[in-house]
Amino acid sequence: MGDFGTWIARLQDHHERKTGMYLFPGTLNIQLEHEYDLPENCIRLEAEAYGGTVCVTIVRCTIFGRRAVILRTDKNETGEGRHSRAVVEIATDICLREHYDLQDGDVVSIEIVQ
Known part of the structure; x- marks a missing residue:
């Protein structure tokens, strides 16, 4: 389990409150062709909310x-x-990688929900 996976597991209640979703303790890292600019009005998990040091922006x-x-x-x-x-x-x-049998380099499509 990588860094984000560990923190998702530790902060599951906070993530669930912010997103309304249970999150599997791990992420699928996707390399884009260009830098991704975060949209305005994103969900935020502030470090102070859980007594930590890392703030996270959440985009549906x-x-x-x-x-x-x-x-x-x-x-x-x-x-x-x-x-x-x-x-x-x-x-x-x-776990997206396991469920969809994803390998490094596979092309996937992501759609931002407004």
Whole structure:
């Protein structure tokens, strides 16, 4: 389990309150052709809300027709994190990689939900 997976598991109640969804403790990292700009009026999980140090922006989306969210830390948004702004981390209720037998380099489609 990667860093985000660990934090999803630890903060499941906070994520569920913010998104209305149970999130599988792991993300599917997707490399985009261009940097992704976060839309306005996103959901925020502020560090103070859970006694932590990392703030996360949450964007509702769908992948394979499933409800999902993009999770991006403030550090990744400013280019100081472990992922560039051309990477989005997708979380949903299942392990996408296993459920859809995804391999590195597979092409997937994500739709942002307004």
